[in-house]
Amino acid sequence: MLVEDDPKDVELTLTALDEYNLANEVVVAGDGEQALDYLHYRGNFMRRARENPAVLLLDLKLPKVNGLEVLKHIKSDENLKMIPVVVLTSSHEEKDMVASYKLGVNAYVVKPVDFHEFVNAIKELGVFWAVINEPPPGSVRKR
Amino acid sequence: MSPSGVDASQRVVHPPSEPGWRRQVQSYGLAFVSVAAALGAALLIDHFHFRDAAVPLLLLAVATTSWIGGTGPAALSVALSSLCFDYFFTQPFRSRYIVSRDLPYFTIFTLFASLISWFAAIRRRVEEELRQTRDKLKVEVEEGASLLDLTHDSIFVRDMDSVISYWNRGAEEFYGWTRKEAMGKRTLDLLRTIFPKPFEEIREELIQTDRWEGELTHTKADGAQVIVASRWSLRRDQEGRPVTILETGNDITARKHWEGQIQGLNRELAQRSVALEAGNKELEAFAYSISHDLRAPLRHMAGFAELLRKNAAASLDEKSTRYLTMIVEAANRMGSLIDDLLAFSRIGRAEARNSVVSLEQITQEAVAEVRPDAGDRKIVWKIDPLPEWYGDRSMLRMALVNLISNAVKFTRTRPEAEIEIGCAEHQDDHVVLFVRDNGVGFDMKYSNKLFGVFQRLHAQETFEGTGIGLATVQRIVHRHGGRVWAEGIVDGGATFYFSLSKIAGAN
Numbered sequence: 032m033l034v035e036d037d038p039k040d041v042e043l044t045l046t047a048l049d050e051y052n053l054a055n056e057v058v059v060a061g062d063g064e065q066a067l068d069y070l071h072y073r074g075n076f077m078r079r080a081r082e083n084p085a086v087l088l089l090d091l092k093l094p095k096v097n098g099l100e101v102l103k104h105i106k107s108d109e110n111l112k113m114i115p116v117v118v119l120t121s122s123h124e125e126k127d128m129v130a131s132y133k134l135g136v137n138a139y140v141v142k143p144v145d146f147h148e149f150v151n152a153i154k155e156l157g158v159f160w161a162v163i164n165e166p167p168p169g170s171v172r173k174r
Numbered sequence: 175m176s177p178s179g180v181d182a183s184q185r186v187v188h189p190p191s192e193p194g195w196r197r198q199v200q201s202y203g204l205a206f207v208s209v210a211a212a213l214g215a216a217l218l219i220d221h222f223h224f225r226d227a228a229v230p231l232l233l234l235a236v237a238t239t240s241w242i243g244g245t246g247p248a249a250l251s252v253a254l255s256s257l258c259f260d261y262f263f264t265q266p267f268r269s270r271y272i273v274s275r276d277l278p279y280f281t282i283f284t285l286f287a288s289l290i291s292w293f294a295a296i297r298r299r300v301e302e303e304l305r306q307t308r309d310k311l312k313v314e315v316e317e318g319a320s321l322l323d324l325t326h327d328s329i330f331v332r333d334m335d336s337v338i339s340y341w342n343r344g345a346e347e348f349y350g351w352t353r354k355e356a357m358g359k360r361t362l363d364l365l366r367t368i369f370p371k372p373f374e375e376i377r378e379e380l381i382q383t384d385r386w387e388g389e390l391t392h393t394k395a396d397g398a399q400v401i402v403a404s405r406w407s408l409r410r411d412q413e414g415r416p417v418t419i420l421e422t423g424n425d426i427t428a429r430k431h432w433e434g435q436i437q438g439l440n441r442e443l444a445q446r447s448v449a450l451e452a453g454n455k456e457l458e459a460f461a462y463s464i465s466h467d468l469r470a471p472l473r474h475m476a477g478f479a480e481l482l483r484k485n486a487a488a489s490l491d492e493k494s495t496r497y498l499t500m501i502v503e504a505a506n507r508m509g510s511l512i513d514d515l516l517a518f519s520r521i522g523r524a525e526a527r528n529s530v531v532s533l534e535q536i537t538q539e540a541v542a543e544v545r546p547d548a549g550d551r552k553i554v555w556k557i558d559p560l561p562e563w564y565g566d567r568s569m570l571r572m573a574l575v576n577l578i579s580n581a582v583k584f585t586r587t588r589p590e591a592e593i594e595i596g597c598a599e600h601q602d603d604h605v606v607l608f609v610r611d612n613g614v615g616f617d618m619k620y621s622n623k624l625f626g627v628f629q630r631l632h633a634q635e636t637f638e639g640t641g642i643g644l645a646t647v648q649r650i651v652h653r654h655g656g657r658v659w660a661e662g663i664v665d666g667g668a669t670f671y672f673s674l675s676k677i678a679g680a681n
Contacts, residue, residue: 039474046481092466121473122465123516144472144509146480146502 032058032084034066034101035119036093043146044088044119047153053161056171058084063096067104070111083114083170086160091120091127099130106135113167115160201243205251208235213258220263228263229283236287240294248291256284327424328402334416336360348425350395361421365392381416384408389426401427458523465516469509476505507640514642517572518627521649526566533607534560536567537595540574548582551591558596563605563674565654570674573650576643577609577670583637584613584668603676604656610669616662624660647672 035041045054060066066089068074072081087105091098098118105111117138118131128139140156143149160166212235216228232255240248261268264276272280322329328345332338341356349356349365356364368391369376380386387405394400402423409418479501483490490498537557545553563570578593585591592612599606616624616631623629625648628641644658647670651658655675662668 037470039478040470043474043477046477120466121469122462123513124462124465125520142469142473144469144476145506146473146477149473149477 032060032066032069032086033088034060034063034093034098035088035090036061037090040090040142043149044153047150048157050150050154051158051162053157056161062094063098063101066101067096070105070114083111083167085115085166085170086156086164087114087116088119088156089116091118091122091131099127099134102131102134102136114170115164115166117156117160119156198246201239201247202250204243205239205247205254208239209251209254209258211235212255213262217262228259232259232283233287233290237290237294240291241298244298245291245295248295252284252287252291255287256280259283327422329420329422330356330361331418331420332361333418336362338364339418348394348400348423349392367392380406380408380419384410389430390423392423400425401430454523457519461516461519461523464512468512472505472509472512476502476509479505507638511640511642514640514646518642518646518649521569521572521646521653524569526569526653528564528566530562531565531567531570532560532562533570533597533605536571537574537578540571540578541595543575544579544582547579548591551586552589553582553585553591553593556592556594556596558594560595560597560607561600561605564676565674566650569650569653573647573672574609576647577672580643580670581609581611581613581668583639584615584632585611586637587614588612598671599673604673606671606673608669608671610667612667615664615666615668616660617664618662621660621662625658644670 033041033044035044041059045057045059048054048057058069060069066087069076069079070083072079089098089101093101096104098120102116102118105114105116112135115137116135117140118127118136119140119142120127121142123141131139138156140152143152209232212231213228216231219227219231236248236251236255239251243251260270260272260280264272264280266273323343325342326344326347328348329340329342330338330345331340338356338359338361341351341353345356346352351364361367370388370390376386376388385405385407387403390402390404392400392402403426404421404423407420407422408416409420411417479498483495483498483502487495534557537560541555541557574595578595581593582591585593592610594608594610596608596610597605598608614632614637620631623631625644626641627645629645630639630641632639648658651672651674656673658670658672660668660670
């Protein structure tokens with residue numbers, strides 16, 4: 032699952048993931064509220080399959096509910112806290128990094144400006160979390 | 175008091191020896207003379223057949239001698255008068271023998287004479303003791319009074335109606351009224367006292383605790399107002415009734431003045447630091463926004479240009495491909511500019527976390543970090559032993575990374591690069607490190623431009639860079655109380671020095 036408000040970033044990220052045919056399985060949420068709705072099967076997501084995403088790629092600067100708030104919510108919810116969360120942000124800001132790790136983030140990645148580096152980073156992330164990593168029980172499995 | 179009493183006080187302090195023995199001789203002489211005079215008078219009276227004058231006359235002689243002469247002469251006079259009495263006035267007359275009938279008469283005379291001289295001796299001793307005590311007291315009082323005059327504090331005593339009964343020299347000098355002028359006046363009238371709170375409250379506190387202290391405003395003889403730190407002590411009589419108040423004061427006018435100034439300055443400082451803090455917060459929000467919002471569009475530019483180049487590779491001519499490459503390069507360059515600028519501004523904002531840092535270790539780390547940039551170039555590294563120093567580890571490491579990566583960059587044209595990192599000076603309170611290379615160097619003419627933000631001495635095509643690295647180094651070094659400078663020769667290498675001072679809080 033990708034939580035990202037900027038469509039350009041969404042497109043670039045999906046393009047990168049597509050190289051390993053991972054893009055089709057990605058659910059995109061445009062803001063924090065939508066992400067939480069999805070995770071709690073609310074609103075538009077009431078009837079979706081009862082499983083957690085294998086990994087959550089989370090931007091920090093989001094409208095309505097920001098990334099750190101989403102992270103805090105996930106890590107304090109009994110049903111959601113096992114979902115691996117990777118913060119994917121534009122910023123090198125140390126404050127954000129420290130806050131994320133304190134909230135229990137599983138990885139923290141700063142998006143490189145250089146496209147090749149960016150593609151590599153996203154690809155490796157996707158491969159690691161969706162393919163190599165054994166997700167916790169009750170998560171989507173790569174088929 | 176007799177004049178000799180005053181002299182006695184002098185003798186207590188300096189006893190002169192000569193008048194002592196002269197007095198002794200006089201006293202014993204007095205014993206002889208008085209007894210002889212009494213005897214002469216008694217014999218004369220006896221000669222004219224008057225009765226029994228000898229006993230009172232001789233006793234008078236004994237009493238006089240004892241009174242004036244002291245114990246020794248008294249004993250002598252008793253002995254002499256007893257002998258005379260025995261010889262002239264007991265039967266048989268003019269003989270040392272005494273008939274048994276007159277023996278009690280003689281014994282009583284002797285005892286009576288002894289008694290008189292004994293009483294006189296006691297009285298004398300008591301008188302002597304009293305005199306000594308009085309003299310001692312007088313000296314003590316005088317010394318005490320002169321001690322009170324030694325102090326610069328003003329001290330005065332007043333009764334319960336505020337009438338002044340003592341006024342020391344400190345008070346004379348401070349207020350400008352002499353002791354004579356002040357005595358008998360009321361303090362309230364003389365000093366025009368302004369109290370910090372109603373006088374009744376002060377009085378009540380004084381009566382309850384026997385003490386009061388506070389700040390009073392007084393007016394001096396010349397009309398100037400002064401602020402005095404005043405301490406009052408209450409003295410009571412034997413029945414416990416308040417009698418007098420001892421008032422000590424020292425001048426705090428100047429101190430109050432400076433206190434007022436300091437308070438004003440502190441207020442101003444507080445206002446400024448509030449403004450500064452607000453400014454800092456704004457700056458922080460600004461930097462945060464830059465790091466998030468400015469990098470995203472760059473990433474998009476670079477990303478989509480790259481995608482375009484990939485997708486349209488077949489239909490694009492060479493020129494168009496080059497334009498796309500330039501767009502990507504420009505975006506990447508702007509990305510590193512933003513990163514460097516943010517790092518630079520963070521050094522100004524971040525709080526230094528000081529600890530003992532092994533300069534040698536962070537140098538090794540910095541070299542390890544920079545080394546991959548050099549690829550397979552041949553570089554001879556020389557790292558001298560470096561001391562431990564007190565400072566912010568990550569900042570110092572960043573400074574070294576910047577200097578060393580500069581050295582690597584500007585030796586690129588050399589077949590064999592030499593980079594040396596060493597310690598030029600190691601004192602108790604400061605240390606000077608240097609990074610030396612045999613690279614392209616620089617013209618000393620421009621050495622003042624080296625450390626400015628965005629200042630570059632080389633064309634972008636020759637040596638890439640943002641022009642922020644050395645400014646960052648300078649900022650870090652300044653935060654460590656040091657300075658940074660460089661020596662270089664065009665095409666002859668460069669040496670960058672920086673000093674670090676012992677920061678407050680270092681052991």
